[in-house]
Amino acid sequence: MATIAVNGTTLYYELRGEGPPVVFISGGPGDAGFWPETADLLADGFTVLSYDRRGTSRSPRPEGWTSTSIDEQADDAAALLEALDLAPAVAYGHSAGGLILTSLAMRRPELLRGAVFHEPAFLTVTPEGRAVIEGLQGTVADAMARGGPPLAMELFLRWADGDEVYEAMDPAFRARMLDDGEVLFGVEMEALMGYLPTPDQLSRITVPSVVLGGAENREPDARLYCLYAAGQWAADGLGVPLVETPGAHLPQATHLREYVAIVRPILARLAASAPVEA
Template identity: 80%
Template sequence: MATIAVNGTTLYYELRGDGPPVVFISGAPGDAGFWTEIGDLLADEFTVLSYDRRGTSRSPRPENPTATTMDEQADDTAALLEALDLAPAVAYGHSGGGVILTSLAMRRPGVLRGAVFHEPAYFTVTAAGREVLDGLQGLVSDAMARGGPRLTMELFLRWADGNEVYEALDPEFRARMLDDGEASFAEMEPMLSYLPTPDQLGRIAVPAVVLAGADNRDPAANLHCMYGAAQWVAEGLGAPLVETPGAHLPQATHLPEYAEIVRPLLARLAASSPVAT
């Protein structure tokens, strides 16, 4: 098990393959297990870095935890890339990881060659998203009262990714995430309240692509608001919006087709010149 001390915390990380570096940033919960299969597929062309975000899963929780911020999480990513001599890299942020990636691209562009924002969790940019967020906060509050963080995390994962995906998860990976409930929900408020302005997005100079699940384009989809958030980010960045198969977690539901879409995007971004800082 590989761990490293960076930015005042200790992070568990996994490295695969050889070639241009790509780092995957998980949303909630912040476990590297979301990237195991796609990382294995991409390792023939890229150096793939994934990690458990601070205080999550195999990254030790501090004795006296304090509230995190998205800037702190972004600094973790930057420090990890630098410590492993992988900067500049392409960074891929999924859901809440896309929120962290926003801070990274705005504040630490020198560690990046490119950025992939996959349905970043900006619920409040659309009316539908604000309604969904109200429902999610109600789900979390009710589940916490009934069964605490573990039950709440299970219901959250079933809500976000679907019952079939939840049931098909690797048992060890799923068990780690259920144990992450307390840490994950403690960071929910700073993650959901972080919102760049369109002007701030427009000033990001890192080459970028935005991804959204094709199924979420349907207004009746459970996470249609994530498609709207992706559109909002793509417009702000002036970046292309590319659809991936399935809904919010294509790496779990449509792995081969998803890999065929992601691979050339990563290769193109990896060939970009670093941003001057």
Template identity: 50%
Template sequence: MSTIEVGDATLYYERHGQGPAVLCISGVTGDAGLWTGMADALADEFTMVSYDRRGNSRSPRPENWISTSVDEQADDAANLLRGLDLAPAVVFGASGGGIILTNLLLRHPEVVRAAIIHEPPFVSVSPDADAVGRQLGAVFEEGMAKAALPGAMEALLHWAWGRDGLEAVEPQTRERLLSNAEVFLGMELEAFIEYMPTSEELADVKVPRIVTAGAENRDPAAEYHHGYEESQWLANQMHTELFELPGRHVPYLTHTTALTETLRPLLRTLSG
């Protein structure tokens, strides 16, 4: 079990392979294990790193830690890369991890060689933001009624990931993910929802970046279509094109082989 001290936190991390460094940042659940399949597939050519975000899974909750911010989460990622002597690295941030990566680009650009930002939930920019908010509230209410906080977390993952996404996770890992419900719902969710960089900040990013979305979410009838819209918004703000990845919100779980084939040439280019 590998851990590293970053400020007031101890982070569990996983490192696979050798070659140019690629850091993967998870969103909801904050768990390194979501990336294992993709990391194993790419470890023949890249140093693949993922980590449990502070207070999640195998990263213990820091003493007196009762709130968080996107700034704090980005600081952890930057300090992890510096502590492992892997900066600058290509960084892949998915969902809430994409929001953390956006902040990392603004506040610690020197640790990022290039960025891949996948469906960051800047929900307020979606034309259907109010409807999405109501739907999310109903999801939480139904999950809470079934099994309290873990039930709300499971319901959220079914909604965002699809049933195939959650079923792709091994039972032991799934139990670990659901155990992070208190941290996510009580501390992280509000911080992620409230974070919104300015158009000027986003337009000023100089680090090479790619914004991605799940190809299956392009359909306006798709349940998570708002994720595609949010990615399109961010791509426009950053003056870059939107790049489609196979599947929907969690292709690293549901379309591992196809995603690896798509990412490998991109990572070669971005790694320089």
């Protein structure tokens, strides 16, 4: 178990492979367990870093830590890259991790060679997303009353990843995430829901970028269309096309090899980019 003290907290992290560095930033919950299979397949060509975000899973909760911000989370990622001497790297932000990556790309571009935003959770940019937030708030409140944070986290994961993916998760990984409900809903959620850059801010990001979206989320009647639409909004703001991945919101769990076949050349192209000056 590797941990390191950075930015006033202690982070658990995993490193695999050799080659240009790539860091995966998980969304909610921020557990590195979303990435081992992906990292194993990429390890022949990249140094792959994943980590548990502060206060999540194997990263201990800092004493007195009762609130956070997207900038704080981005500063954690920046400090981790610097401490492990992996900058400049390609950073990959999934879902809420895409919000963290946005802050990192805007505020610390010199640490990055490229940025991959996978259905960044800018849910407030569409009516569908705002309706989803309202529905999730009701679901979480009801689950909290009936079963506390673990039940709320289970229902959230089933919504985001699907019942089949949830049921197939490694039991230890799933148990860690269920224990993270207090942090996600009690500490992080307000910051995650309140973060939204302007289109002008997105347009001024100078880091070479790619946006990914799940093909099964493309149609307006898809259950997670709001996440695909958020990705399209980000792609428009960044001035880049949206690249589709197979499946829905978690292709690394449902279409692993097809997903990696799409992601690998994107990472290689971005890794060959020159770092951006601050």
